[in-house]
Amino acid sequence: MGTLYQATMKHQVIQDLQVTLQDSTLIFPSEDTERKSIFLSNIDQVLNFDVQTVHFFQANPDFPPEVVNEKLKSALGKVLVPYDFLAGRLKFNPEVGRLEINCNAAGVGFVVAHTEFSLHEIGDLVYPNPAFRKLVAKSFDSLKADDQPLFIVQVTSFKCGGFAMGVSNNHATFDGISFKLFLQNLASQAFPDKPLAAIPCNNRELLAARSPPRVTFPHPELLKLKIPVGQEESAAPPVFDCPEEDLDFKIFHLSSNDVAYLKDKAKGPPAGPTKITGFNVVTAHVWRCKALSCDTGDDLSRSSTVLYAVDIRSRLCPPLPQSYTGNAVLSAYATAQCKELEEGPFSWLVEMVTEGAARMTDEYARSAIDWGEVYKGFPHGEFLISSWWRLGFDEVEYPWGKPKYSCPVVYHRRDIILLFPDIGGVKDHGVNVLVALPAKEMEKFQTLFHKFLA
Structure with missing residues (x-):
């Protein structure tokens, strides 16, 4: 049970897509927008780094x-009116010691590129090929560092007529849920006379800290950051500021039957959680394997903490609008000793993960946000599970059709394990687990991954 994806696909991967850049320009809002500064919440503040995704489309005669390029440029200009912050620039306000977005209509980037490969020649799209980085433009060399767009689209055409839409955006602009809504709105404006899918809610004051801040829970999932006064602007998030190591990486595929097996196993004995989800059972399984494969894995008294994101929109009182555009996710956590992870029943591990998510009540979320106001810290754990599994980017309907596949551009990190869908998206309930570890730890992880599925 559980199959190793990489072994069958590696020989098909092209390592250099030979992408030629043809044009780059800035796209501005199609109407005048108000000049103002946008408040960024304490969740947004720690996500000042870029996220890259690639959306592959098959040829449509x-x-x-070239027609898609013009339609996307026009659609971008239209959506930059309700998403005016996206055409702005990130700035540090020394008076309040916070990052803000200056809504100055400076524009988003648009890049046109080409490769002589056909879409079918570049190999399995599910395989996280490092060469896909060439399908995303990360910056504009012609602009100064403080004038870089928060959002850049690169359309790379293939010889077959298919193309890839690569997007690079600063994470402070969107979380995964609001990014999908943005894509739906962008797609809607590429159609003639179609309304927005939903009006975005840009009021990030909804996640402002309370005054005065009230930290009412301990937050072991957060790490205090000691920054000398006046140096806040240059401080980098330590949880994300990690050099790439010499790591092996492998993809472990869990079929819908594997996920169903884990769900059944989570029912007990002893009695498992009342609500058993695919995400929780996969997280529990991966947590156990990762903790026990550590190079200190023989120390069974060692505690292991897994972090995973929880959407707080519906958990707050009153709930946030579902169209909230900022980052509305916080890190839930589960902690256990390696001895418990090795010997405890699977149902108990799933219960730990379930309780971690259930902990995220309105008061707990507000306490975490207030904690950020007091300590200016970051999420902290042994590793983070980042799930793209059910975001549904490939469900977005453009005039030229839905993406054949949508995926993040992967940078291999031992402290981040990625969950992402197979081709077929959320309709296929299976999931791919991307793991990057030193060779010795990877060997142990792989053994445990299959052992605990038996």
Whole structure:
């Protein structure tokens, strides 16, 4: 049970897509927008780094890439009116010691590129090929560092008429849920006379800290950051500021039957959690394997903490609008000794993960936000599970069709394990687990991954 994806696909991967950049320009809001500064919540503040995604489209004779380019440029100009902050620039306000977005309509980036490869020649799209980085433009060399766009689209056409839409955006602009809504709104504006899918809610004051801040829970999932006064602007998030190591990486595929097996196993004995989800059982399984594969894995008294994101929109009182555009996710956590992870029943591990998410009540979320106001810290654990599994980017309907596949551009990190869908998206209930570890730890992880599925 559980299959190793990498072994069958590695020989098909092209390592250099030979992408040629043809044009780059800035796209501005199609109407005048108000000049103002946008408040960024304490969750947004710690996410000042870029996220890259690639959305692959098959050839459509009615929409060759040059037509798609013009439609996307027009659609971008339209959505930059309700998403005015996206055309702005990030700035540090020394008076309040916080990052803000200056809504100055300076524009988003648009890059046109081409490769002589056909879409079918570049290999399995599910395989996280490092060469996909060439499908995303990360910056504009012609602009100064403080004038870089928060959002850049690169359309790379393939010889077959298919194309890839690569997007790089500062994480402070969107979380995964609000990014999908943005894509739906962008797609809607590429159609003639179609309304927005939903009006975005840009009021990030909804997640402002209370005054005065009240930290009412201990927050072991957060790490205090000691920054000398006046140096807040240059401080980098330590949890994300990690050099790439010499790591092996492998993809472990869990089929829908594997996930169903884990759900059944989570029922006990002893009695498991009342609500058993696919995410919780996969997280529990991966947590156990990762903790016990550590190079200190023989120390069974060692505690292991797994972090995973929880959407707080519906957990707050009153709830946030579902169209809230900022980052509305916080890190839940589960902690256990390696001895418990090795010997405890699987149902108990799933219960620990379930309780971690259930802990995220309105008061707990507000306490975590207030903690950030007091300590200016970051999420902290042994590793983070980042799930793209059910975000549904490939469900977005453009005039030229839905993406064949959508995926993040992967940078291999031993402290981040990625969950992402197979081709077929959320309709296929299976999941791919991307793990990057030193060779010795990877060997142990792989053994445990299959052992605990038996």
